[in-house]
Amino acid sequence: MTINLTMLGQMISFVLFVLFCMKYVWPPLTAVMRERQKALADGLDKAAQAEKQLEAANDSAAQELEAAKRQSADLIAQAHQRATQIVEDAKALAVDEVSRIKQGAQAEIDHEVNRAREGLRARVGELAVEGAQRILESEVSPAAHQEMLNKLAAQL
Amino acid sequence: MAGEIQTSGDYIKHHLTNLTYGQLPDGTWGFAHTVEEVSAMGFMAIHVDTMFWSISLGMLFLLIFITASRSATAGVPGGLQNFCEMVVEFVEENIRQVFGTRPNAIIGPLSLTVLVWVFLMSMMDLVPVDLIPFFAHMAGVEYFKVVATTDPNATLGMSIGVFFLVLYYNVKIKGPIKFGAGLFTHPIPHWSLYWFNFILEVVDLIAKPLSHGLRLFGNMYAGEMIFILIALLPFYAQWALSLPWAIFHILIISLQAFVFMILTIVYLTQAHGSEDH
Numbered sequence: 001m002t003i004n005l006t007m008l009g010q011m012i013s014f015v016l017f018v019l020f021c022m023k024y025v026w027p028p029l030t031a032v033m034r035e036r037q038k039a040l041a042d043g044l045d046k047a048a049q050a051e052k053q054l055e056a057a058n059d060s061a062a063q064e065l066e067a068a069k070r071q072s073a074d075l076i077a078q079a080h081q082r083a084t085q086i087v088e089d090a091k092a093l094a095v096d097e098v099s100r101i102k103q104g105a106q107a108e109i110d111h112e113v114n115r116a117r118e119g120l121r122a123r124v125g126e127l128a129v130e131g132a133q134r135i136l137e138s139e140v141s142p143a144a145h146q147e148m149l150n151k152l153a154a155q156l
Numbered sequence: 157m158a159g160e161i162q163t164s165g166d167y168i169k170h171h172l173t174n175l176t177y178g179q180l181p182d183g184t185w186g187f188a189h190t191v192e193e194v195s196a197m198g199f200m201a202i203h204v205d206t207m208f209w210s211i212s213l214g215m216l217f218l219l220i221f222i223t224a225s226r227s228a229t230a231g232v233p234g235g236l237q238n239f240c241e242m243v244v245e246f247v248e249e250n251i252r253q254v255f256g257t258r259p260n261a262i263i264g265p266l267s268l269t270v271l272v273w274v275f276l277m278s279m280m281d282l283v284p285v286d287l288i289p290f291f292a293h294m295a296g297v298e299y300f301k302v303v304a305t306t307d308p309n310a311t312l313g314m315s316i317g318v319f320f321l322v323l324y325y326n327v328k329i330k331g332p333i334k335f336g337a338g339l340f341t342h343p344i345p346h347w348s349l350y351w352f353n354f355i356l357e358v359v360d361l362i363a364k365p366l367s368h369g370l371r372l373f374g375n376m377y378a379g380e381m382i383f384i385l386i387a388l389l390p391f392y393a394q395w396a397l398s399l400p401w402a403i404f405h406i407l408i409i410s411l412q413a414f415v416f417m418i419l420t421i422v423y424l425t426q427a428h429g430s431e432d433h
Contacts, residue, residue: 002195003309004178006203010210010304010313017214017273018317021265025218028225029244030264032237035230 121156125149164388171285171384174203174307175292175299189298203307210304213276217269247271247417254421255428262321263424270314271417277304278376278409282402285383305376305412308369315369318420322364325427368419375412379405 128149129142142149169191176188178201187204188194194201224240233241247268255263280302292300304310326335339357340350383405386398 002198002201003312004176004197004199004201004203006174006201006206006307006309007313007316009202009207010310011317013207013211013214014269014273014314014317017218018262018266018269020218021221021269022262025221025225026244026265026268028228029221029240030248032225032228032230032233033241033244036233039230 117156121153124153124156128152167388168381168384170299171289172301172306172381173299174301175205175297176201177204178202187298194299203301203309205299205301206304206307206310209280209302210273210277210310213280213304214269214273217272217276221268221272243272244268250418251421254418255425258428260424260428263421266318266321266424267417267421270318270420271413274305274314274372274416275409275413277310278412280304281306281376281379281383281405281409284398285380285387303376303380305372306380308373311373311376312365312369314416315365315372318368318423319365322423322427325424329428364423368416368423371419372412372416375408379408 125142125146129145173191173194176194176197178185178188178197180186180188180193181196188197188201220236221240224236227234228237244264248264251263251267283302285302288302289300301307330338339361340354342353342357344353379401382401383398386394386401389397
């Protein structure tokens, strides 16, 4: 338990060890640790940013989807409208056609009726004369009664 | 253990004597062969075993940490680098809490060296007390103390080294005039009590390195002493005491290394702060 030169020797070796540690141990190790810390912090920052971007992307995707849905709904509504329109147009066209055909038919019927009437009219004198002959049992000259017959036919 | 040692008192004394190189009574230089010769050598002698173990273990510390820092990478660290970074981080954390974040190039490496070196030197306590002295005896070396921190020369050498650094920073940060004036004006700022302040401050200043070094020495010396006392028991009974004591001692050496480092940081912090004491 004596104090002697050992103390001095210990002091010198202590100083030397600290100097070596200062030069070769502490700076590289702490530098590497700082670097890793920085890399980790950067990585975490980037992850947070990516998360934010993902969120934004999700939001915009949802918006796009919503817009697309709305657009498709519009399109369907438009298509419905158009289909109804087409049906309506077709109906109107058909009604037109029908009335046109009906008019044609009517005209034809009228025409036929007129013709029959004309035929009848042409033959009414003859029939009347024949009827009268049967009634009178005598010859009636169509020429003699032409005027009366024409009057009769005009009444038809 | 050795043949010429008979009584347990001799055994203990033998184990607590350093391998000392100095001037022998006949005027020649050489190793002391008896305890009397050691004390006769006085100041101009050196404990070769203390120096051997402290320098070897200091080299071991540098070897481990320089190996780790040579191949240090900021990527995924290997086992050794991981371990060294863990120690460095522990030291840095303590410095940050006590010393703050003031830029200082020396406090980090100083604290790291103190922590690991003191731990390694104290750890030699866990080697069975007779093992290395037994081989040393076979090699012809009479005295061989293994635990450098049980030598007050080693612990005081370190604490006085820290003390010089404390003085340096006191002068550097506060300036020689303010530091000198602080010795007179400190606890009681009244001119009539300046002489009293000076005595108090000088005692305070000198007590720091003394208590710093002797605290570590006292703890390690007591632990070593108990190992030696346990070694006096019959060989079949030793394990019952030496094992629990060794396990407990693992805690003590870690704690003492930590305390030595923390006190180093605290003293340097005090040297930096101008007001707080």
